[in-house]
Every structure is written in C-alpha cells, then in structure tokens.
Amino acid sequence: MEKKYYLSKSRYCNGLQCHKMLWLDEYKSNEKSEVNNDSVLDNGTEVGIVAKDLFGSHIDIKFNTNLQQMIDDTNKALKNKNTIITEASFIYENNFCSVDILVKNDNDFEIYEVKSSTEIKDIYVEDLTYQVYVLKSLGYQIKSANLVYINSNYIRHGNLNLKELFNIEDLTNVVNSKLSLVKDNIKNICDSLNEEEEPKIDLGMHCVTPYECPFFKYCTKKLPEKNVFKLKGLPNKNKFLLYQNNTYSYEDLLETSINKKYKQQIEFELYNKDDYIDKNEIRKFLDTLSYPLYFLDFETFQQAIPKYDGIKPYMQIPFQYFLHYIESKDSKLEHKEFLAESNIDPRRSLAESLVRDIPKDVCTLAYNMSFEKTVIKNLAYLYPDLREHLMNIHDNIKDLMIPFYHRNYYTKDMLGSYSIKYVLPALFPNEDSLNYHNLDLIHNGSEAMNAYANLGNLSEDEQMKVRNNLLKYCELDTFAMVKIWQKLQEQVETINN
C-alpha cells in the first residue's frame, strides 16, 4: 500500500528542485553533506521574528512538534473577524504549511511570506503558490499573495522602521498562473517518494539552483576523482554542459578547447607537474612594494536587521583587525591588534585605532584587497574627521593576491584557486603553525563572525577565551601573508644570485 508522505513548504520546494533530493533525504539522509544555503538561513531567522510586527499587533501561533496543536490554535485565532496571525498553520491532504503572516479581513485573506533575501527568486513564488493551494483547497478566499523581503537600501536612523526595512511585492497574478500545477507537482513528488528504487535523475543545473544540493557529493561519487566539477572558476552552466556531453574526466577535458587556465589546472594535477614560477613577474610585483611594509586583515560581521545607526542590511561591519609590520629591510617583524568590545557599534573605535596604528603614506598589503578597501572607504565616508588619513591608507594598499591571481606562481596543490586558503597550504604543506585546523575554536571567517556576535552572551572567563582565539585566528591571517611575501622574495633572490 502506498504510504502518505507529509509535505511542507520546504519539502515541496526541494521536491520541485529534484525528486531525487527529497527521496535521498527520506531514505539516505546520512549521505547528506553540509552546504551553505540561504534555504537554511531563511528558516526561523531573526528576520522572520522581526517581520511578525510588520502590520502591528498579531496572534502568534507557537511552534509545536505536534502540528495538530498548531492547527487547532490557528482555528481558534481565526474565530476573530479581523485579525493578523503569524505562523497560522493549515493542512490539506497531508500538505502542511505555516503562513508567516496571515491577514484576515472578514472572509478575505492576505498571505505574506517572509524571506531574509534582498531579492525575489523564482523559488519564493513556488513557495507562495503551495501555500495558496493549501488554503484555497480548504475553502479560504485568498485576496493576495505577497513576498516580504529585505530592502538593501534601508539605512537605520534611530528606531527600526519596519515599513522601510522590508519591501513587499504582490505576486498574486504570477501565483494564480501557477496554481493549477501544484496538484500534479504534489502527486509526482509523492509518487517518487513511494518508489523503492532511487529515482534515476542525472546531474544538471537543478543540482545548484535554486539551492546547492546537499547530496551532490553522493550523486558524483561514481565519477573519476578528477572531474569537471573540480575545475575552479568554470561557470556551473559550462560544467554541466561538458558533463552532459560525457566530457568530464580530466583526460577528456584536455581534448576540448577549454580555456588555458583550466587546462593548466588539469595538466598540473594529472601529470604531477613541477611548480610554475615566473620570477620576473614576481620581481615586478615586489618592486611595487616599499618599507615600512604593513600587512592588514579585517574580520567583519553582517546583520540582516541593522542594530546600529548608519548601517544597511548585510553591510560588512569591521570589528577586528590584525597588523604585522616591518619598518625597514633589517627590522624585525612586529604586530598590532584591535578587537572591539562586544554589543557596541565597533566602527568608530576601530577607525580611530586604525589611523593610530597605520601611519600615512606607508605601503599596506592585503590579500584580495577589494574587501579591505571597501571596509576602509565605508569608514572614511562615515567619519569625515578621519577621512583623509583613512583614504591615505586606502590608496596605498597593494594586493598580495596578484602573483597568484595571474598565476605567476602556480603549483598543482593550489587546485586552480588563488584564495589564500589554498595558496598557503600549497606553499607551506608541512608547517603546522600555518595550519588553520590547528587553531582552537575559530578556523575561518564565519566562525570568527559568529564567535564575536555571541560574545555578549558569555561569562567573563568564556569571553576572554573566545577573544584570545579571535586574536589568534586574525593573527594567523596576516602572519600567513608575511610568510607568502617572504616566499615570493626567496624566489626572486634566487634569480639575483
């Protein structure tokens, strides 16, 4: 007998993206890998909580693992003639949904789906259409279906202005045009879930859009280890086209007219080629640098809901930097550091510290400098009294990434990447002190961001520990730059001798 599967908004959307994804989630969930998807962020984030107040006072249906309880609570709330309900929950033939914001006026209903994104995506329309289907099937009269999403141009001044923070788009027409498809979609998804055999669905763009599929590793495990999906920088569209043409092994790819930068990656890995080092180009780059030489790295965080004045949603807010510096050729390496107090707007104190720590007219190195430059430019815009000095630092930044970006220095272990996270272990494979995995607690930028955001919730002792680890992490970032710069110098010295 056929089993009845429950669908929810997210399971319906996953099923639409790929039946196999939902099937694997049901029967082989241990094969799932971690992915960084806004599908995860969109669920129950701070944005959803804040948006509940968008239309004023409301009845909030509390989450309960017993869905029937949520449905009963909703039915009670719906007894009011005119009301606003958040997380109003419904079920129609095993299709469950909670509406983020439901506005009831007499017998008319408006549906509002809240997303933490700053743009409208096709998948959000599908999500809304599913909700309208469930409610209409239950006999509710739906006047409009709307998407609530973040207005990226909003700048906070004083109290949060929810009407300005959120954009509202009426998607009723497009939702209505898709409504007749939902029934068949649900049937197809549930039929597929009832199959004993894994669905035979091949790889394609649906593996990466609208969301990166957590089963990609599983679905590609029969491909040769070196395959087209390992090529860094090649657009996904091209990767899937090559795959669909049965040209996915490195050997086969070499027979195509693929761009020479991808050929280089393939040949280096396939034939175990020696390092490529263009010493003249490296020397030209090093000649653009001068003492005193500073190495700078920022850590930043982003807030979908701006907490401080002058901040836009998702703006990069610096809270920490580390500096290594060398005054002259024979000077020893020194360092300075800044880590803001928690639960404050860190920008002013960071900007003041930065102009104290980096003198005017010195050469400052960053790795992938556009990030550091944007952070400094934003600070200069915000603080006119510090602007001249900050812009002087900004204008004197050079990018240590250049020799790797241009592949003046390339090794097979860089795996086609010029990111410092690949370049560093490729240049220093055996140096434990340069291995981010050997750090305690904080090993990457997002862990640093989360650790800082959470500092205010910790005891004094715990805060001290986390702050020490944040400093160690940021120190490694700039120390890694120093080591890379020294490595480049060594290469050039060998042509001078």
Ligand code: SF4
């Ligand atoms: S990797 Fe692609 S084919 Fe495999 S389950 Fe995910 S979306 Fe479907």
